[in-house]
Amino acid sequence: xxxxxxxxKRPARRGFLKASxxxxxxxxxxxxxxxxxxxxxxxxxxxxxxxxxxxGTHADDPQFAVEPFYGVxxxxxxxxxxxxxxxxxxxxxxxxxxxVIALLRAWTDAAARLTRGQTAQPLPTSDDKPAxxxxxxxxxxxxxxxxxFGFGPGLFTKDGKxxxxxxxxxxxxxxxxxxxxxxxxxxEKSSGDLFIQACANDQQVxxxxxxxxxxxxxxxxxxxxxxxxxxxxPKGQTARNLMGFKDGTNNPPTxxxxxxxxxxxxxxxxxxxxxxxxxxxxxRIRITIEHWDQMEIGFQESVFGRxxxxxxxxxxxxxFDELDLDAQDKDGNSLIPDNSHVRLSxxxxxxxxxxxxxxxxxxxxxNFYIERWPPWRQETEYDAGLIFIAHQRDPRTGFIPINExxxxxxxxxxxxxxxxxxxxxxxxxxxxxxxxGAELFEA
Amino acid sequence: xxxxxxxxKRPARRGFLKASxxxxxxxxxxxxxxxxxxxxxxxxxxxxxxxxxxxGTHADDPQFAVEPFYGVxxxxxxxxxxxxxxxxxxxxxxxxxxxVIALLRAWTDAAARLTRGQTAQPLPTSDDKPAxxxxxxxxxxxxxxxxxFGFGPGLFTKDGKxxxxxxxxxxxxxxxxxxxxxxxxxxEKSSGDLFIQACANDQQVxxxxxxxxxxxxxxxxxxxxxxxxxxxxPKGQTARNLMGFKDGTNNPPTxxxxxxxxxxxxxxxxxxxxxxxxxxxxxRIRITIEHWDQMEIGFQESVFGRxxxxxxxxxxxxxFDELDLDAQDKDGNSLIPDNSHVRLSxxxxxxxxxxxxxxxxxxxxxNFYIERWPPWRQETEYDAGLIFIAHQRDPRTGFIPINExxxxxxxxxxxxxxxxxxxxxxxxxxxxxxxxGAELFEA
Numbered sequence: 001x002x003x004x005x006x007x008x009k010r011p012a013r014r015g016f017l018k019a020s021x022x023x024x025x026x027x028x029x030x031x032x033x034x035x036x037x038x039x040x041x042x043x044x045x046x047x048x049x050x051x052x053x054x055x056g057t058h059a060d061d062p063q064f065a066v067e068p069f070y071g072v073x074x075x076x077x078x079x080x081x082x083x084x085x086x087x088x089x090x091x092x093x094x095x096x097x098x099x100v101i102a103l104l105r106a107w108t109d110a111a112a113r114l115t116r117g118q119t120a121q122p123l124p125t126s127d128d129k130p131a132x133x134x135x136x137x138x139x140x141x142x143x144x145x146x147x148x149f150g151f152g153p154g155l156f157t158k159d160g161k162x163x164x165x166x167x168x169x170x171x172x173x174x175x176x177x178x179x180x181x182x183x184x185x186x187x188e189k190s191s192g193d194l195f196i197q198a199c200a201n202d203q204q205v206x207x208x209x210x211x212x213x214x215x216x217x218x219x220x221x222x223x224x225x226x227x228x229x230x231x232x233x234p235k236g237q238t239a240r241n242l243m244g245f246k247d248g249t250n251n252p253p254t255x256x257x258x259x260x261x262x263x264x265x266x267x268x269x270x271x272x273x274x275x276x277x278x279x280x281x282x283x284r285i286r287i288t289i290e291h292w293d294q295m296e297i298g299f300q301e302s303v304f305g306r307x308x309x310x311x312x313x314x315x316x317x318x319x320f321d322e323l324d325l326d327a328q329d330k331d332g333n334s335l336i337p338d339n340s341h342v343r344l345s346x347x348x349x350x351x352x353x354x355x356x357x358x359x360x361x362x363x364x365x366x367n368f369y370i371e372r373w374p375p376w377r378q379e380t381e382y383d384a385g386l387i388f389i390a391h392q393r394d395p396r397t398g399f400i401p402i403n404e405x406x407x408x409x410x411x412x413x414x415x416x417x418x419x420x421x422x423x424x425x426x427x428x429x430x431x432x433x434x435x436x437g438a439e440l441f442e443a
Numbered sequence: 444x445x446x447x448x449x450x451x452k453r454p455a456r457r458g459f460l461k462a463s464x465x466x467x468x469x470x471x472x473x474x475x476x477x478x479x480x481x482x483x484x485x486x487x488x489x490x491x492x493x494x495x496x497x498x499g500t501h502a503d504d505p506q507f508a509v510e511p512f513y514g515v516x517x518x519x520x521x522x523x524x525x526x527x528x529x530x531x532x533x534x535x536x537x538x539x540x541x542x543v544i545a546l547l548r549a550w551t552d553a554a555a556r557l558t559r560g561q562t563a564q565p566l567p568t569s570d571d572k573p574a575x576x577x578x579x580x581x582x583x584x585x586x587x588x589x590x591x592f593g594f595g596p597g598l599f600t601k602d603g604k605x606x607x608x609x610x611x612x613x614x615x616x617x618x619x620x621x622x623x624x625x626x627x628x629x630x631e632k633s634s635g636d637l638f639i640q641a642c643a644n645d646q647q648v649x650x651x652x653x654x655x656x657x658x659x660x661x662x663x664x665x666x667x668x669x670x671x672x673x674x675x676x677p678k679g680q681t682a683r684n685l686m687g688f689k690d691g692t693n694n695p696p697t698x699x700x701x702x703x704x705x706x707x708x709x710x711x712x713x714x715x716x717x718x719x720x721x722x723x724x725x726x727r728i729r730i731t732i733e734h735w736d737q738m739e740i741g742f743q744e745s746v747f748g749r750x751x752x753x754x755x756x757x758x759x760x761x762x763f764d765e766l767d768l769d770a771q772d773k774d775g776n777s778l779i780p781d782n783s784h785v786r787l788s789x790x791x792x793x794x795x796x797x798x799x800x801x802x803x804x805x806x807x808x809x810n811f812y813i814e815r816w817p818p819w820r821q822e823t824e825y826d827a828g829l830i831f832i833a834h835q836r837d838p839r840t841g842f843i844p845i846n847e848x849x850x851x852x853x854x855x856x857x858x859x860x861x862x863x864x865x866x867x868x869x870x871x872x873x874x875x876x877x878x879x880g881a882e883l884f885e886a
Contacts, residue, residue: 083646084646086806088809124740127739127740127741127744128739128740128741129739129740130736130737130738130739130740131687131740131751134685134686134687134732134735134736135683135687135751135752136683136684136685136686136687137675137683138683138687138752139676139677139680140675140676140677141677188809188810188811188823202675203526203527203646203673203675203806204673204674204675204804205675207806207827211732211736211825214733215733215736218733222822222823223809223822223823223824223825224823225808225809225823226808226809226825227808227809228806228807228808230646230647231647232580232583232645232646232647232648233582233583234582234583234584237582240578240579240580240581241579242577242579243577243579244574244577244578244579244581289577289654290657290658290661292577293573293577293654293658294573295573296570296571296572296573297567297570297571297572297573297574298570298571301570308574308578309578309581361647362808363529363646363650363671364671364807364808365668365669365670365671365805365807366531366631366666366668366669366670367631368631379665379666380631380665380666380667380668381666382654382666382669384650
């Protein structure tokens with residue numbers, strides 16, 4: 001992260017040496033050379049005191065990767081999944097439409113800076129005011145940061161009130177999620193009027209982004225929930241979740257624009273302001289991994305419908321081998337069990353519908369837990385599991401019908417409990433000079 | 444991570460194709476070539492389906508770094524700090540000394556395997572039993588994993604009982620920590636009979652290690668607490684904590700063996716079984732970072748006694764410039780404020796004592812919090828802060844007197860609350876063929 005302003009001028013009365021701003025100055029010089037133009041990714045991702053990346057030093061270093069912020073679509077949807085995330089939702093407290101617009105403008109500008117590896121806002125030129133950036137990722141680079149903004153139902157109407165004159169613009173696809181079988185939702189881990197997902201190759205960079213943006217909203221919003229997540233996969237391979245299985249194998253390929261347009265990006269069917277946006281469903285799924293670990297491998301594979309180590313459908317050899325739902329063993333039983341996760345969730349048993357999962361594991365230390373299934377252990381357990389995030393063109397044909405079936409029939413439910421839930425409209429990407437959601441407010 | 448056993452032989456009656464174990468077989472072949480000898484680090488850190496590292500592919504990849512497990516000292520103390528950690532403490536439930544010994548033997552063997560990038564135990568050769576490894580880091584490499592074991596007071600006596608015949612062997616240095624001013628300790632985040640710290644360049648690898656080891660103890664122990672942590676610093680530079688300041692600048696250099704022997708490693712002053720071990724103090728310190736972020740930069744610097752961006756002592760230019768506690772401004776005030784963190788904690792004001800801090804930031808999402816200081820906000824806040832871990836030869840001259848002063852006088856206390864606490868004896872490293880703590884049980 002760099003700053004593109006002048007170094008701190010420390011007031012002489014405080015006895016600070018002028019030179020103490022030297023480290024900032026190094027970053028500032030670099031930033032100044034860039035001016036206010038759309039910064040060259042490689043140049044701005046270098047921190048103060050670092051060699052800038054345009055000398056090739058950081059060419060392949062994921063810590064210094066830069067993802068574009070402005071564009072037709074927001075980043076962080078079809079962007080190859082980074083190793084870390086921090087997601088958060090906020091309740092708006094302001095009653096003024098202009099406050100919301102001003103916040104979204106400020107967020108857009110700050111997000112563009114952050115994704116270039118800059119501070120959220122220029123640092124002040126004196127030390128007698130708070131810095132608009134916590135500074136904890138100085139020198140760390142952009143780390144492939146993407147920032148994705150979303151709008152919850154509460155932005156449109158809340159407690160029956162149309163706070164911002166937007167009630168008529170709520171997309172039909174932004175439904176209130178039904179209660180699913182087995183849901184044990186915690187209000188403090190659910191819902192939200194505004195949503196931010198930061199994804200990066202570095203955990204501190206992801207959290208830093210949300211922290212700066214949240215702070216810009218104080219006075220107009222309150223934090224509702226925040227959640228860190230991670231996912232590690234060998235390079236170029238599907239990552240494994242905490243159950244030890246590859247997660248996301250059957251995702252529609254993000255590099256297929258036709259498929260993305262068909263299943264992920266909103267088209268002309270909804271309000272114009274959502275065109276090229278998408279809809280995100282968030283579920284915080286706690287997994288009793290201690291329990292899961294006691295299960296025999298064959299049973300675990302029956303639950304998933306896949307082999308654990310290869311990721312192949314049961315009976316097949318390779319991860320991406322086609323799922324043959326008709327395959328039977330010599331006794332006439334389905335090779336892919338009827339209640340297996342893959343059979344219940346695959347497009348073939350869901351009217352051809354596909355959703356784009358972009359999930360992360362989470363790990364919030366430990367707390368006392370009462371298991372819902374035998375052997376019903378009651379003790380301190382990992383508060384760990386999956387931050388399930390799915391993008392789709394319409395949750396009414398995507399997540400909702402699929403999860404209604406899963407919630408009732410999936411064998412995996414013995415090990416998973418949905419404790420958080422939220423839905424957001426993810427508007428299209430911002431144009432430079434404009435802001436996220438401009439089409440909603442200006443329409 | 445690899446496995447060094449034969450591939451799964453899937454029972455034909457279940458209709459599995461033999462070929463489905465192919466991915467495991469690849470790893471097994473690699474492992475088999477290594478035999479049971481001390482594995483070559485570079486070879487075993489490669490996952491199934493990966494090119495092994497000895498072709499040079501992973502030479503500089505932190506994901507495939509390997510740290511030695513066996514040695515005079517345990518790893519994870521003077522090892523350069525990896526980017527992620529998972530620490531956990533356990534309450535022993537068994538009443539049998541032999542169970543504890545068997546557990547430590549099993550942990551030692553598994554830890555040696557894990558740090559080489561192998562599965563915790565060889566995978567079974569059939570699928571009708573649970574795998575002794577969750578498999579979620581297959582292919583991820585050792586990621587510089589270190590595993591450090593510790594013994595809490597409860598191993599020696601608990602509720603007045605000498606459960607394992609070890610009461611007489613408790614080192615005097617393993618004191619019960621006093622209550623410090625401002626402590627708000629949560630029992631479920633404190634104490635523990637046994638301690639494991641896993642550090643790695645990959646978050647999933649760190650958690651995976653603790654998870655496998657914990658599971659090996661079920662029946663003989665219960666989890667007391669677990670805690671994930673992270674810390675990112677630009678390569679070769681001191682990392683910043685969530686307050687945005689460099690943390691650890693004044694640490695004694697770990698590459699100076701004389702200094703380590705003087706301040707960190709236990710010598711002949713205590714029981715022989717602890718020689719070459721150390722003592723770890725763990726504190727979970729919640730930080731009200733929302734509050735901190737509102738403070739002017741000059742004030743933040745006064746709290747630390749250092750400049751924020753350079754990390755230099757106030758009035759100096761560079762991070763490692765000497766701390767001049769006598770320096771004054773023109774009005775005769777101390778440049779390094781009397782109640783600043785660096786003045787209160789530095790060796791010069793603590794009888795020359797030094798401790799080795801090896802702290803991580805933590806981030807356990809959000810929860811409702813009542814701030815202890817103005818403006819006394821009461822709302823959903825980040826449950827984030829610092830996992831303070833300090834190693835020292837004797838906490839009675841190290842952490843305890845330093846923290847007694849800090850707890851009363853440190854300006855930083857307005858933003859920090861100690862909510863978890865524990866102390867552990869970290870025994871010396873294990874010899875190959877022996878186990879961690881052998882000297883304690885065999886003495």
